[in-house]
Amino acid sequence: MVQTAGKVKRGFNAEWFAKKxxxxxxxxxxxxxxxxCLLFGEDQGTWSRTGYKDLKHLSERTMKHESSNxxxxxxxxxxLLGRVNVAAQIDSAYRRGIDSHNRKVEENRYVLGRIITCIKLCGKCETALRGHNESADSLNPGIFRSIFETMCEGDSRLQRHYEAQLVFKGTSSTIQNELLDCMYxxxxxxIxxxxxxxxxxxxxxxxxxDVSCKSQMVIVLRYIMPDLTVTERFLEFVEVKDKTGVGLSNSIKAVLEPLKLKEKLIAQTYDGAAVMSGNVRGVQTVMKETYPNAQFVHCYAHQLNLTLQQLCSARMxxxxxFxxxxxxxxxxxxxxxxxxxxLAEATQRRIPRPAAVRWNFKSRTVNAVWETxxxxxxxxxxxxxxxxxDAVxxxxxxxxSKKLRDRAFMQLLEFFSLLMPEVDVLYNTLQKRSIDAPGINSALCRFxxxxxxxxxxxxxxxxxAHDGTDEPGRRVSSTAPVMKEACDTVISQVEQRFSQSDHLIAAKLVDSSFFPQHVLSFPTPELDCAVKLWPAxxxxxxxxxxxxxxxxxxELHTGNTALSLLKSIHENNLEETFAETVILVKIIVTTPMTTSESERNFSTLKRIKTFTRNTMGQPRxxxxxxxxxxxxxxxxLQDFIPKVIDTFCQKKDRRAAFLFK
Structure with a gap:
């Protein structure tokens, strides 16, 4: 576009398109x-119909035009062109269809939320979701169906859905299983x-x-929450086919890998099997190849008495x-x-009740049966x-009574009545807060x-040969080799588990009961142990x-535990001042040690064992x-149910998910 006015010749610069x-x-x-204005202008103005040609005053005229109403x-x-759905403006039936669908989605999500609440209640009470016969006239329809029908009585929306819906009632095993997967x-x-x-x-x-004798490995995580509370969370059951040290460690690594715990994992603890705790190719050794900061410890959840008994049983x-x-x-x-x-009339005492997760159950039972x-x-x-x-x-x-007359059983009973108290003494010694390196070595040597x-x-x-044993014609085998192997096994296992007990010594650094002594003489050996153990x-x-x-x-350590010391530092806004101390306290609190302080919280591992003893092995x-x-x-978790519903919708096919979103 070129314009001539007298001797002046003006040309249009294309950069104006970028400016305006x-x-x-x-x-x-x-x-x-x-x-x-060309598209929507109704007037016959210059910019919308005839066009603008005066390049001399282009700048001021463009500013004036873009300021006009x-x-x-x-x-x-x-x-806004294209933002409004024309079909919605034109077709009222289409608009009503959308409103109807939104109401149905809201209704379905509400019902799904109530179903999830029922499943949560059944899980909390550890009751089965399914009954033997879930027909309408069944006398045992199952806990879930009974709870759901009871909820319908006081909820008109739920009752209306339950009576009108033919397919998605929420009582089918398929829906329950899918919801269980989504909840997990x-x-x-x-986590x-x-x-x-x-x-x-x-x-x-x-x-x-579990009650079906199906063996699985359970994994539990222990860490400190942002509110400075120690928590232990169940993570997963793992069915392990390869029970070698490498096979078990690979299974544990596969579970931990998504959590990215490369530097965070500072402690690992396992049961009494040598394949788990062995220092050659045991799980704890293989795990340290991937997680170098994960120190192997014997924690309060793996009680020494029960651990050694399980180890002996696995070996022989x-x-x-027995x-x-x-x-x-x-x-x-x-x-x-x-x-x-x-029993009380005959012996004037009781035999301990069965409790496989109690650390002194076997010891007390051995002593009770032997003495009576x-x-x-x-x-x-x-x-x-x-x-x-009765006949049973x-x-x-x-x-x-045949067992009490069996020579081998009575010989082993006498043997363990002498061995178990020694294990109890060692465990109680290690439980003391005043334990130190010489004390640990002295206790191990005595044991x-x-x-x-x-x-x-x-x-x-x-x-x-005990009285009443050795019935005529019964072949008796020698138990001496078994006793000797049990002694060797117990000694080797104790040496493996407590040869490296520096974490117990380092814990004294933040034990407030020792602070008066530390003021007079700084605990340098304990500090060296801590720095050697934890690179953090x-x-x-x-x-x-x-x-x-x-x-x-x-005034900063009025409590009796390391956790109370951490809370005191936090409450007084001294976390930056005592930055290294905070790291030390967090490590010690996170480590599940063999101390009485840890026993104040009921172990999640023990609760899981109690749960599995009452639960049949099943996919969910x-x-x-x-x-x-x-x-x-x-x-x-306030948003737990909405998140489960969203996860459920994502897993459904497109047609089914359409009912919930």
Whole structure:
């Protein structure tokens, strides 16, 4: 576009199109136009109909035009062009269809939320979702269906859906299983968020068996929450086929890998099997290749007495049978009050009730049966000969009396009645807060010396013939080799588990009961242990200075635990001042040690064992354990049900998901 006025010749610069995005031009008319006004302008103005040609005053005329009301109105119309659904404006039936669909989606999501609430309640109470016969006229329709029907009685929306809906009622096993999977997925996402926001994590793994005798490995995480509370969270059940050290470690790594715990994992603890705790190719050694900061510890959840008993049973089948027979005495006298009364009359004491997760159960049972062996024989004889006893009781009493007359059983019973108290003494010694390196070594030496003395007496114990044993014609096998192997196994396992107990020594640095002593003499050996164990403590000198200052200010350590010290530092806004000390305290609190402080919180691992003893192995065991064991966490998640519904919609096919969004 070129314009001549006298001797002045002006040309249009195309850069104007970049300056004014509303500006356009017509080659045929050799004029400029406003694109929005050209489309929507109703007047016959210059910019919308005839076109603008005066290049001399182009700058001021463009500024005037873009400030006009008509231009602004037309520009808004152009901006909103295509945003309004024309079909919705034209077709009222289409609009009503959308409203109807939205109401149905809201109704379906409401019903789905109530179904999830029912499943949460069943999981919290550890009850089965399905009954034997779920027909309408069944006398046992199942807990879930009964709860759901009860909820319908006070909820008209739910009742209307339940009566009118033919397909999606929520009572089918398919829907329940899909919801269980979605709930567990949302739970895992929440655990991943919590782990991502914490500084350090410890992993606990153990083998557990359900009522169907199906063995699985359970994995539990321990960490500190943002509100400075210590929590242990169930993570997953793992069915392991390869039970070698490498196979078990690969299974654990596969579970931990999505959480990205490369530097955060500072502790690992496992049960008594040598394949788990062995320092050659055990799980703890293989795990350290991937997680170098994960120190192996013997924690309060793996009680020493139970750990050694499980290890001996795994090594020797005769001991596995022995402890199973020993448990039969507790089971026999734990059910019927009549049996308990007969036992009290004969022995003047009780036999401990079966509790596989209690650390001193086997020890107390061994002592009780050994000390009352003669009175137990008389009690069994009384049950068999006196009237008023049922056939099952008489049959079981006869079997137990045969055990009390079995020479091998009684020899092993006497042997473990001497060994178990030694294990108890060692464990109680390690539980003391005042434990130190010399104390640990001294306790271990005393324990090994006493067990070695017992090993030397095994031949004499195996030659003992107790009263009433050795029935005629019965072949008796020597138990001396079994006792000797049990002694060797116990000694080697204790050495492996407590040869490296620096974490117990380092814990004294933040134990407030020792602070008066630390003021007089700084605990340099304990500090060296801590820095050697945990690379996260990078500045040793700064840590020493912080601890020296902390020991002198008694107002900061009014509590009795390391966690209370951490809370005190946080409440007084001294986290930056005591930065290295905070790291040390968090590591020690996160590490599940063998201390009385840890025993104040009931172990999640123990609760899982209790859960599996009452649960049949099934595909949704992870979800059911999550609902039962972590019910408190589920209740705290305000958006748990909406997240489960969204996850459920994502997993459904397109047609089914259309009903919920």
């Amino acid at each position: 995005n509303w500006l356009t031009a017509s080659i045929q008319k050799n004029s400029l136009f406003c694109f929005p 008509s231009h602004l109105e037309n520009a808004v119309k152009l901006g 997925e949302v739970y895992r996402e929440e 991943a968020k919590q782990v991502d926001n914490t500084s350090f994590v410890a992993v606990q793994a153990d083998e557990t068996t 089948s005769i001991l596995k049978v 402890f199973a027979d020993l448990t039969a005495f507790s089971t026999f006298f734990s059910g019927a009050p009549k049996r308990v009364a007969a 062996r003669d009175a137990l024989l008389q009690c069994m004889k009384h049950i068999r000969e006196q009237p008023g006893w 009781t008489i049959s079981e009493a006869y079997g137990l 090994k010396e006493n067990v070695q003395k017992m090993r030397q007496k095994t031949d004499a114990l195996a030659a003992t 403590l990078g500045n040793k000198e700064k840590l020493k200075s912080e601890l020296t200052t902390l020991y002198r200010h008694s 065991l992870n979800a059911l354990a999550m609902l039962s064991i972590e019910s408190q966490l589920i209740q705290q």
